[in-house]
Amino acid sequence: MKPILLLAIPLGKAFEANVADYFDISTDMTPRAGVEALVTVGNIVTDGPFMDGFPNLKIIACFGSGYENIDITAAKLRNIKVTNTVGANASTVADLAVGLLLASMRNIVYGDQNIRAGQWRGNLARMLFTPSVTGRHIGIIGMGAIGRKIGERMAGFETKIGYFNRSMKVDLRWRYFPSALKLATWADVLIIAHRADDSNRHMVNAEVIKALGKEGHIINIAHGNAIDEDALIAALKDGTIAGAGLDVFQGEPNVRPEFLQLNNVVLTPHIGGGTREAFAAMSAAVVNNIMAMAKGRALPNEVT
Amino acid sequence: MKPTLLLAIPLGKAFEQNFTDRYEVSADMTPRSGVEVLVTIGAIGADGTFMDGFPDLKLISCFGSGYESVDLTAAKARGIKVTNTVGANAATVADLAVGLLLASMRHVVYGDQQIRAGHWRGKNMAKVLFTPSVTGRKIGIIGLGAIGRKIGERMAAFETEVGYFNRSKKDDVNWQYFSTPLELAEWADVLIIAHRADETNRHMINAAMMKALGPEGHIVNISRGSAIDEDALIAALQDGTIAGAGLDVFEDEPNVRPEFLTLPNVVLTPHIGGGTREAFAAMSATVVANVYAMGDGKPLPNEVI
Structure with missing residues (x-):
């Protein structure tokens, strides 16, 4: 049985295809075991109590450079890595x-x-x-x-x-x-x-x-x-x-x-990162971080 | 008595003071002798009949790069030099x-319109x-x-590829050259x-060029409406x-x-391409340099031929 990758935001079929060999993909945020990766964005609150609902969580991969509402200290205490996509856009x-x-x-x-x-x-x-x-x-x-x-x-x-x-x-x-x-x-x-x-x-x-x-x-x-x-x-x-x-x-x-x-x-209505090339580069960076975690390699964009 | 410099357009006191040692500066366009210099713009210009009204005219100095309404043949026949300020407002x-x-x-203007209308990003999220x-x-430039x-x-500097169409290939740039506008658009x-x-290249950008550019293409025009x-x-x-x-x-x-x-x-923009004070100062300085060169009998820096 594959571990679960939780998607807090929809990133499209092309993104999902890149991680489907290693993960079952879910958008169901119900606390449970088996969830090893969370893909989210920095302005969605991801705190200690949330992390406690997913005891197998190993990585919180942020789409975008922001991680302002991710509790980095709480993640560290639980041995959860946090990554972003800095520079991609x-x-x-x-x-x-x-x-x-x-x-x-x-x-x-x-x-x-x-x-x-x-x-x-x-x-x-x-x-x-x-x-x-x-x-x-x-x-x-x-x-x-x-x-x-x-x-x-x-x-x-x-x-x-x-x-x-x-x-x-x-x-x-x-x-x-x-x-x-x-x-x-x-x-x-x-x-x-x-x-x-x-x-x-x-x-x-x-x-x-x-x-x-x-x-x-x-x-x-x-x-x-x-x-x-x-x-x-x-x-x-x-x-x-x-x-x-x-x-x-x-x-x-x-x-x-x-x-x-x-x-x-x-x-302008916060469209600074709003191009398809930036979206593709940020998706690729999320994939790289998650696959690095899955394969036990160094994470390209770890946030500490 | 000083010769007269005729100003067809007002360019300000500071500009006029460049000439007062050498010329009587006048805005009176009545035909007469004693007028050696005309400072004008390409859109106003001067034809042969106008030139005949000023038998001592030696120089028509255009403020700006345009000289489209100056009859160059008529000027040449009368021994009148024509100059412009090409390049002064290029940057x-x-x-x-x-x-x-x-x-x-x-989508800077579209985004601004959406926000001011209270819509934030608007209905078309994919667009923004x-x-x-x-x-x-790939950035295609017509005219180098x-x-x-x-x-x-x-x-x-935006990490783009630059290509251009020009009547002749420029040996000192390494951008890709295209021998027709249509090939550039493709x-x-x-x-x-x-x-x-x-008039010789009116409507160079026609329906075929737009089709060749394609559905993700954009056209920018800072040259001339025609x-x-x-x-x-x-x-x-549409x-x-x-x-x-x-x-x-x-065009009009x-x-x-x-x-x-009504198109989103x-x-x-209202023909403001050259509209900075630095460009104005540079064009003024170029007119002064051409007028002085004529007065001193030196080669004209920006003679149009």
Whole structure:
């Protein structure tokens, strides 16, 4: 009899075919013996009592890079490994980050709104004498897989790249800043790409926003908690900064109604990782982690 | 007495101050002698009759890369040089081209519309979550002048394959060359229109090109509206012959075909490709350089022939 792989989220027939030789696949979350693998996502709560319901559980494989609601300590106590798919969607997320930057700085959504309203250009000075993307200082918060891909893409636009990260990356020649505030003081654009969690909630606060300055733009493809949304809304309204491009929100899928009325913010519904290539790469990474566990090999993406 | 420099378009006090030592700057277009320089734009231009009104005219300096309404033959016959500011706004135009590509392929405007309408991702989840990625795609550029090159450099940074059609193969780039636009469209996932569009290549992007591009294809146009057969494009966007488009230029701008306004798979911007203050400064500096060179009897940096 094969062990059971529990699917907390549907991943499609192609995924299931990849693990069917080793596992019986189930979506029945009833506590029981025989379940050795759980495939889930980081925002579904997976705590100690849940784990206790599955005494044979050996691996919790998260689809995506997040594992914020997986109790890592409880898993460790029970000898359960936790994996994610870090990096698998990095290119796709970086592409959207650059798309939001260009849309915000070059007024693409605002221009589209004006045309559809029959107004052609609307505010002429804003449309025709805006600062160019080329030549700007691009500040990236977080130099993980996504931050690097964003930097590589933005370097293609003849820009200067700087970053803040917990540690300086010795293999990069981009300028390092030891704090988000120092980066914001230097940068024209801040792109938020770090692993945002409760320990760094509201890293981008009123002070950082003010340091960026009135021609500044903020892009967030990381996590809604990274930004103090009250401060951001005030800054967009009073011209403390010029614009923002947001793919993530505090309390999503609910979006603060103030954002909906602003014409200097670009809003996308958390689609940063939303390509079929990223889905395929994340599925393959989950399969690799589960099969490594099944065959007693080192796990490619263990989270500790 | 100083010669006169005629400004067909207002370019601001700072621009005019570049010339006041050497020229009387005037916006009065009354035919007369003493006018040696005309600063204008390609869309306004100048014909032979106009030139005859200014017998001392030596230089027509176009602000921007266009010179479509300047009668080059008439200018040559009268010994008048014509210059433009080719390349000065290339980086700025290329930036918008990439922005339109990303907005179209990654549903930035569509996503924004859904959120503002209170729908979050909208009914079509597959469209926003399982779309083809930009990374890895084949990017086809029509026209490898200053703007096309800048687009290619930017898109190469997205881990894409870049190919191009141009009248001649460029020996100094290693991107794949295609000898016809149709062959490029068959190969490409995205077509970016960046050539000098004029009457000789009107509607280069026609129904056959769109069919060749295919149902996952996107078209970006930052060149000129006449480059695309808009009837064919509207039909292709409506029936799924291609997936989407990003357009900064239109056949009859500032009028935009009403069919575009209701389509969810097109991104529309109001001809802002060159619209940055850096591009404005670079184009101004180029006009100044050409006017000074003429005054000093030196070779003109951007003579159009």
